Amino acid sequence: MNAALQMGAVVAVVSATLLIGVFGLRVSRTTSDFYVASRTVSPLWNASAIGGEYLSAASFLGIAGLILAYGADMLWLPVGWTGGYLVLLVLISAPLRRSGAYTLPDFAEARLESMVVRRAAGVLVVLIGWLYLMPQFQSAGLVLRTVTGAPVWAGSLLVAFVVVVNVLSGGMRSITFVQAFQYWLKLTALAAPVIFLLIAWRRDGAPGLTAQDLSTWAMPLAGDRDYDIYSTYSLILATFLGTMGLPHVLVRFYTNPDGRAARRTTLVVLALLGSFYLLPAIYGALGRIYATDLLAEGRSDAVVLTLPGRLLGGTLGELLTALVTAGAFAAFLSTCSGLTVSVAGVIGQDLLQGGVRSFRVAAVLAVLMPLGLALAARALPVADVVGLAFAVAASSFCPLLVLGIWWRRLTDAGAMAGLVSGGGLASLAVIATIVGGPHDGLLGALLAQPAAWSVPIAFVVMIVVSLLTPHRVPSGVARIMVRLHTPENLDVDRGDWRPRRT
């Protein structure tokens, strides 16, 4: 591959990101600007920003890689990552915006009037954020090595550095612009090559899959993986319910002016994600025809980067590879920036004393830890690890949000018990899988996809403990219900809770 051209693509994305970040600095002055862009962001901008932030390396590279490796069963991954927004839309979008909470710990505090639950939520945000950041850094290393031959740590370090600089300089408003730009870049970078790839495939006589692949790889639940029905259902549960619990998604809702706008933004997000996720399956299928050697080398995550060079070759192939590389870096930078802002927000507010200075220290801390993990831990497929982060979110924040918004009898004790049992068990399964795995047999399947058992446990524990502690129902619950559910145009008393200003 032409390393200079690929390097040029990386440099272009990095400098564009930094430039927009610096431009954003000039418009973000006060602390409130810095955090939430003063809520002046329109729904399309906001939805593009959510899409840009959400589409990580797992979506851009990982899904195609897993489809190449495992076939039809992996189609559920993008379906769940999109459908999760439908669940989020109907269950929590408007009430969450109306709660006025800026972070998940804010919501826990506002709804349950408990600092203990707030701190537990903070710990989980940091945990999920790190779990999500680690594979992003790892795959940044993989991509830079694939296209330029640089050592693996170089890509991870580059992404970490740019993210820190960007988060430190711009704050939220510039992040919104950066993210929105990144969504459209990622869509273009994945969609444009597909057109050329399909033309090249037709010219090549449109070769099909082997008969063997047609009867197993292309068929759902027909592969040789053990417990594939359990894994599929667990994956569906984790992705559909985990989306609402991702820390970097919730922050975006606060930038909507009201609950109605939050719903409409989510609707646009669904359309944007749906368009994007039509593409990885095409890469996966073409990869199964042309690039099965990646599978043997254990580099299936590189299929999106490899196909343009292999099918088209020449200058066009080089240019499209450069475009895809640019898209991949956009994916690393946008997701990592969003996660860093959220994790740093929690560390800055809850562990340090708050304020912009704390936020800056926290941003560095938020990146260093997962960077260290990325360099130390063994590399797993990026989409698998991100899937685990979804499982933890689904087993902790999903019950907290759903019960908190719709069920008056939720108590702080119940919420705490649910967060500890659901989030704790899912986290243990994740650690067992990453550190000690892969495990075999039923236990391996249960640990690799914990959602099917950990989500029900979290819900049941939260409900049962709440029912056992009826005297602990927060005194202001009626007022909070008014706040969560009444449209903003009505003049009612919504209580005076505000998220803690920094």
Place this chain on the structure above:
Amino acid sequence: MKADRPRRVVVTSPRTSAARPPRYPATREIDEQTGLGEVYMRSLVRAQLRLALFVCTVLGCVVLGLPLIFVLLPGFSQVAVLGVPLPWVVLAGLIYPAFVGGAVLYVRQAERNEARFAELLERE
């Protein structure tokens, strides 16, 4: 019997001069958390929850039903549309516009529920 004959009705004058009870806005019932205010709030929350659960149930039947179909009806997976197996047509294509369609219907109905609630409060 002459069915089309209009019935006799008593015509009286409205008592426009009588003192009306002081206007007591329904939002105040909610603010003061009276029993009536609670009834208003519960009606809104129930309507929105019913709608949300309805969407989730339909969604659950579709996404949890599809793997069952794949397992129980192997013939379904064998069908090909323009050379593409049906599971791919559904999971890598049709399901996305279906999500967006469902979301549009939900948003419309949720906003209608809110408008109805606002109307109820303002009419009182």
